[in-house]
Amino acid sequence: MIASLTAKPVCLLPKWLSDLQDDFYLNFIKEDRYLYLLRGLWMTLKITFFAVILGIALGVIAAIVRSTHDKNISEMRPGLGRVLLKISNALVKLYLTVIRGTPVVVQLMITYYIIFASSTNQMLVAVLAFGINSGAYVAEIIRSGIMSIDNGQFEAGRSLGLNYIQTMTYIIIPQAFKNVLPALANEFIVLIKETSISGYVGIMDLTRGGDVIRSRTFSPFLPLFAVALIYLIIVVFFSKLVSILERRLRNSER
Amino acid sequence: MSADMNEILDSSKSDILPGEILISVSDLAKHYKSKAGEIRALDGITTDICKGEVLVIIGPSGSGKSTFLRSLNLLERPTGGTITFEGVDITSPSSDINKLRQKMGMVFQHFNLFPHLTIMDNMTLAPRKLLKMSKPDAEAKALELLKKVALEDRAYAYPSQLSGGQKQRIAIVRALCMSPDVLLFDEPTSALDPEMVGEVLDVMKDLAKSGMTMAVVTHEMGFAREVGTRVIFMDEGKIIEEGTPDEIFTNPKNERLQSFLAKVL
Ligand SMILES: Nc1ncnc2c1ncn2[C@@H]1O[C@H](COP(=O)(O)OP(=O)(O)OP(=O)(O)O)[C@@H](O)[C@H]1O
Ligand SMILES: [Mg+2]
Numbered sequence: 001m002i003a004s005l006t007a008k009p010v011c012l013l014p015k016w017l018s019d020l021q022d023d024f025y026l027n028f029i030k031e032d033r034y035l036y037l038l039r040g041l042w043m044t045l046k047i048t049f050f051a052v053i054l055g056i057a058l059g060v061i062a063a064i065v066r067s068t069h070d071k072n073i074s075e076m077r078p079g080l081g082r083v084l085l086k087i088s089n090a091l092v093k094l095y096l097t098v099i100r101g102t103p104v105v106v107q108l109m110i111t112y113y114i115i116f117a118s119s120t121n122q123m124l125v126a127v128l129a130f131g132i133n134s135g136a137y138v139a140e141i142i143r144s145g146i147m148s149i150d151n152g153q154f155e156a157g158r159s160l161g162l163n164y165i166q167t168m169t170y171i172i173i174p175q176a177f178k179n180v181l182p183a184l185a186n187e188f189i190v191l192i193k194e195t196s197i198s199g200y201v202g203i204m205d206l207t208r209g210g211d212v213i214r215s216r217t218f219s220p221f222l223p224l225f226a227v228a229l230i231y232l233i234i235v236v237f238f239s240k241l242v243s244i245l246e247r248r249l250r251n252s253e254r
Numbered sequence: 255m256s257a258d259m260n261e262i263l264d265s266s267k268s269d270i271l272p273g274e275i276l277i278s279v280s281d282l283a284k285h286y287k288s289k290a291g292e293i294r295a296l297d298g299i300t301t302d303i304c305k306g307e308v309l310v311i312i313g314p315s316g317s318g319k320s321t322f323l324r325s326l327n328l329l330e331r332p333t334g335g336t337i338t339f340e341g342v343d344i345t346s347p348s349s350d351i352n353k354l355r356q357k358m359g360m361v362f363q364h365f366n367l368f369p370h371l372t373i374m375d376n377m378t379l380a381p382r383k384l385l386k387m388s389k390p391d392a393e394a395k396a397l398e399l400l401k402k403v404a405l406e407d408r409a410y411a412y413p414s415q416l417s418g419g420q421k422q423r424i425a426i427v428r429a430l431c432m433s434p435d436v437l438l439f440d441e442p443t444s445a446l447d448p449e450m451v452g453e454v455l456d457v458m459k460d461l462a463k464s465g466m467t468m469a470v471v472t473h474e475m476g477f478a479r480e481v482g483t484r485v486i487f488m489d490e491g492k493i494i495e496e497g498t499p500d501e502i503f504t505n506p507k508n509e510r511l512q513s514f515l516a517k518v519l
Contacts, residue, residue, distance in 0.1 A: 075331060077347060155329055156366035160380035160432060161356035170379060175370050 027222045033213050037223075040209025041230060047126045047205065048192045054131025055191070056184065059138025064168060065092045066139065067146045072164075092139075099136035105197045107133055112201035122203045126195065134191055141183045145176030181249065185242040189235055196231070206230060270340060272306040276436060276467055277326060279303075283334030284321050284491075295321040296332065297491035303436070308462045309469045310478040310499070313488035314514055319471040322488065323438050326469065327351075327358045340435065356384055359429030363441040365421040367413035367428070373400070374409045377428045385432070392431070399427040403457055419450030423457050436467040443474060475519055479503055487511045 013021070028034040069089035076082045099107065111129040112122075119125055149172050157167030177184075199208035210227035214220045270276055284296040295318045303309050311319045324330040326337060328344060328351050336345050344354050368376050377399070378392035387395070400406040403423040413421055422442055429437055439458070443451040455477050462468060462481045472478060478485055478499055485502040487495045487510075495508045503519075506512045 150366075152362060152364055152366040153368065156360075156362065156368070158352075159327055159329065159355055159358075159360035160429070161352050161354075161384050162380060163352045166383060170383070171368055175368075178370060 023219055023222050026217050027213055027219055028226075033216070036204070036209035036212050037206065037226060037230065038209075040204055040206035043123065043204055044192065044195050044198075044206040047123060047130060047195050047198060047203075048188065050127040051130035051134055051191055051195070052188050054127060055134030055138045055187070058132065058135025059142050060173070062092045062095065062135060062139035063142035063146060064173075065089055066143055068164070068168075096136050096139060099133055104130070104133050104194060105200055108197060108201055122201065125201065126198050126203055126205075130191060130195055133194075134187060138184065138187055141180050141187065142176060145180035145183075146172060148179055149175050178249065182242050182246045185238065185245060189238050189242070192234060192238070193231060270305050270435075272304075272465060274305055275302045276305045276307075276340065277303040277469075278338040279326075279335070280338075281335040282322070282325060282332050282337065284318075284325060284330055285333045294491045296325065299335070299491075299493055301486065301493060301496065303467065303469060305435075305467050306465050306483075307467055308481055308483045310482035310485045311469065311471045311488060312473070312475070312478060312485060312502075312514070312518075313494075317488045318491040319488055320440050321491075323440050323469060323471050326438055327355050327360055329360075352384075356380075356432050357435045359432060359434035359437040361422070361425050361429055361437065361439045361442050363445050365413075365418070365425045365445075367421055367425060369413050372410050372412055373405070373416075373424055376413070376424065377431045380428075381431050396427070396431055399430055400424075402460070403427055417450060418446045419453045422446065422450075422454045426454075426457055426461070430461075436469065437461065439468065439470040439472070441471055441473065443472065473518065475503070475515075487514065489514075 028037075065085075065088045069085055073082070073085060073089075076085070108126065108129040111132075112125045116125045116128070153171055153175065154167055157171045158164075162170065195205055196207040198205040199211065204212070207227055210223040213223040217223070279299055279301050282296050282299040283294070286293040286295060297318075299318075299322055301309075311322065313319050321330055325332045326339075328337075332345060336343055338344070339354055340357070342349055342354065344351065367373075368379070371379065374393060374396055377396040378387075378389070381387040381392045381395070382389060397406055397409060400409055403426070405420060405423060405427075408416060408420065408424075413424070416424065426437075426442075442458070443454050446454065451474070455474065458468070458470070458477070459481050470477075470482070480499075482499045485497060485499050486493050487502060487506075487508070489510050495502065495506065495511050502511070503515065506515055
């Protein structure tokens with residue numbers, strides 16, 4: 001009796017559970033298939049991280065050009081500076097319109113198959129595509145942050161003798177940045193999910209990793225739900241961080 | 255105290271002697287175009303501000319006092335006339351306005367301290383970036399000035415932790431950190447609770463005694479009378495009457511000034 005129990009313990013499990021166990025083994029353990037998910041996750045995080053940095057850099061520049069133009073152009077004397085500002089403002093507007101007016105997956109494919117057709121560094125292509133895309137949205141976030149700063153701050157800086165760029169750098173941007181930090185963190189969360197289209201250009205990100213497992217095992221259930229669960233955990237985790245950040249920022253004011 | 259203040263400020267670099275002309279304003283105009291027509295915020299202002307003088311500007315709301323004061327450091331671009339500061343025409347396109355503003359401090363009604371910086375950083379930012387002062391030098395000077403306004407214990411506080419009167423005293427010493435040759439005040443006590451007005455006016459009085467050149471827009475007639483060396487009464491963008499505090503307050507000639515004084519005194 002005891003001998004037969006130990007010999008075939010699996011028999012005691014309900015059928016669906018033992019099926020699940022087999023499925024789990026097939027999808028994740030066999031041939032170390034879990035590594036597709038692990039390496040994919042790492043790729044997703046890397047792409048998102050560098051794209052966010054690029055996006056913030058581009059967004060800050062675009063926002064500064066836009067708000068400098070809107071604030072000063074009517075008072076500027078004719079000259080080279082005015083012309084340059086007008087040209088850069090027009091370029092930034094074009095950038096914002098094109099990026100926001102086209103699907104990110106199309107932008108990714110254009111970047112990969114046309115602009116960087118000769119590049120073999122897929123991650124770099126993805127970082128550029130998602131960074132350039134994110135920059136257009138970050139620009140609007142930062143611009144709203146700049147607009148929210150009282151003009152008296154600007155005048156106080158200028159009245160001390162700081163020039164326009166110094167006033168922006170030391171006084172306006174740090175405050176604007178602080179005001180929009182939660183919105184920027186949200187942009188990061190959105191981007192994590194957005195990078196799931198990286199597979200379109202053959203990048204082994206988290207989503208693609210799950211899909212590869214599915215195509216090997218012909219068992220879609222576990223790999224795809226595992227992928228979904230990992231995204232969910234990351235997003236919930238970062239959302240929690242954002243709300244803690246928001247609370248901290250609110251408390252630090254007054 | 256005023257002698258000490260003088261020592262710290264040490265604005266002796268300028269060659270202009272007390273009593274000589276520091277700022278010369280000639281036929282200054284600022285016109286705004288609006289749908290209803292043209293608004294003449296400034297309509298031909300001519301006056302000189304001499305070194306060591308405390309010029310007080312009074313007048314009803316909308317008379318152009320702020321516009322005049324803010325034109326002096328070109329926070330408002332005049333549409334006509336000239337302003338000469340220490341011999342330089344600052345309204346000419348070739349003048350370096352950022353350099354000139356270093357010598358013209360400004361104190362605002364709403365203080366405009368930088369909320370993301372400590373008091374110390376508020377005070378040392380401009381001297382370090384513009385005068386290339388070392389951090390210890392700038393901080394030593396800031397601390398000296400903070401002692402003068404009895405706020406040295408708040409050096410590492412943030413603006414939001416201070417009262418209105420304290421904020422305005424900080425705003426004044428922040429401007430002083432650049433060792434300006436003139437200080438412009440636009441209603442420095444109007445946003446303060448009444449019990450805090452005195453502490454700010456006291457600092458301004460000390461400054462005046464130390465020989466600082468000041469142009470002050472204010473509704474504090476007591477201050478104008480006691481500290482002002484000259485009073486300008488403005489209305490509708492023009493100087494209507496100008497004179498010593500005594501002439502303006504005890505012997506006003508223009509009837510608009512008389513009715514203004516009847517309302518505010
Ligand atoms: N940006 C602007 N556009 C149009 N008109 C303006 C502008 N700024 C100021 N003005 C007008 O210029 C005039 C002078 O304004 P200013 O602020 O200098 O008056 P003030 O004497 O400082 O008044 P207060 O005592 O209320 O501060 C007012 O009639 C005002 O409406
Ligand atoms: Mg005013």
